[in-house]
Amino acid sequence: MSLDADLHVSWGYVLGQELPAGASRVLELVSPDHAARFSQLVRDVIATGVSQQAEIDLTIRGTTRTYDTRLDPQPESHVTAVFFDITPSKQAELSLRETDRRKDEFLATLSHELRNPLTPLKVALDIARMTDDPAQRAKTQAVMERQVAQITNLVDELLDMSRITQGKVELTRVPLDPATVVAAAVEATRSLFTESRHQVKLDVPRGLATISGDVARLTQVVSNLLTNAVKYTPAGGHIDVAMSVDADRRVVILRIRDDGVGITLDVLPHIFEIFVQCRDTVGRSVGGLRIGLSVVKQLVELHDGKVSAHSDGPKRGSEFCVELPLIPSGR
Structure with a gap:
């Protein structure tokens, strides 16, 4: 679309629909959070004659999507605005960031869960070395068995998830x-x-x-x-x-x-x-x-x-x- 300094349309199309000349509804399409920024970019292009590019959110037919917006100067203080829908790539980027965040949380949890049984296991081993009392040795052995079982369960969970995600689980039905x-x-x-x-x-x-x-x-x-x-x-x-x-x-x-x-x-x-x-x-x-x-x-x-x-x-x-x-x- 082509805009003047007051953001009126000289000519333009939005999703194949022609905008009437003089229409002032362009800012109505721009997300409220981006409206002031978009207006300033248009005026900067007119004032400097230098193209600008930015990511702008537009709400069209009730749906807000993100557009890679290029603003180019034109004669008689006009600006041409071209919008490329980049919503899928932005959503994929957000999804990757969320996955990374969850992975980091998982690694922190894994470290914590593995460390938990190791501390009492080490203490039990130290006690077992220092005592000859059969009753005390039996207690420490029980502690060690519980902690080893906990570590084994954690490792089994990891192995199960790995096998499943790689499609290596075979069922005996x-x-x-x-x-x-x-x-x-x-x-x-x-x-x-x-x-x-x-x-x-x-x-x-x-x-x-x-x-x-x-x-x-x-x-x-x-x-x-x-x-x-x-x-x-x-x-x-x-x-x-x-x-x-x-x-x-x-x-x-x-x-x-x-x-x-x-x-x-x-x-x-x-x-x-x-x-x-x-x-x-x-x-x-x-x-x-x-x-x-x-x-x-x-x-x-x-x-x-x-x-x-x-x-x-x-x-x-x-x-x-x-x-x-x-x-x-x-x-």
């Missing part, structure tokens, strides 16, 4: 009753429930459905979701686990609901993204690298299923729902 998977996961996380005094209610009948799945990987899925519920539910809170079948859609549905801290609506869509800390923990008793939910999503999708999260907001608890396809009982 067999017909199975999902209730047995839930029972194994509950047993694996029972110590967490006991320590935090959570009240766990199970409504998972056996023989309700048959699915095709990898027992170990599906147990990992349910264990991660239960651990997540413990992590974000205050001591003494409630965790409900229920299973049902949707015959019309031919899926088994597992729901794990807690009355914990909940999830804000703005972060709910990102809850399964890697390196995302979408909620504040209620304590540091349960560590982890915050990649458990991402692992859950990937493993469920490898089983041709889907997982979703629901919450009414902060302090309203949350529910995670896993859906897996059924297979005929006799298959």
Whole structure:
């Protein structure tokens, strides 16, 4: 478009629509945050005769996008303005920055989580060297075993995420009753429930459905979701686990609901993204690298299923729902 010193249009097009001569609505298209800057750039081009280039936000048909704007001087104190839409590249740039930020947070968390068990492990080793008391040695051995187990879990999480993202996970699928998977996961996380005094209610009948799945990987899925519920539910809170079948859609549905801290609506869509800390923990008793939910999503999708999260907001608890396809009982 061609503009005069008062930003009236001599001629121009916006998204293929011709602007009438004399139109003064150009600034109406410019984002309020950029209007003064755009006006000054036009006047600078007229005053100096030197072209200018800047990124300007325009709102067209209700949508704000970023444009690489070139302003060139023309005779009789006019300026030609050409706008190139660079919104996709700006969004990609912001996405890369956000990914970098999350990666940095993840590395900081990894360092912290690895250091945590190393300190008591070192202390236990020092005590073991200095004592001949069998009872004391037994205590220090128990401490060392717990800390080594914690480090092993952290490394396993990293390896799982690496294998999944590289497509190197191979499932050993067999017909199975999902209730047995839930029972194994509950047993694996029972110590967490006991320590935090959570009240766990199970409504998972056996023989309700048959699915095709990898027992170990599906147990990992349910264990991660239960651990997540413990992590974000205050001591003494409630965790409900229920299973049902949707015959019309031919899926088994597992729901794990807690009355914990909940999830804000703005972060709910990102809850399964890697390196995302979408909620504040209620304590540091349960560590982890915050990649458990991402692992859950990937493993469920490898089983041709889907997982979703629901919450009414902060302090309203949350529910995670896993859906897996059924297979005929006799298959």
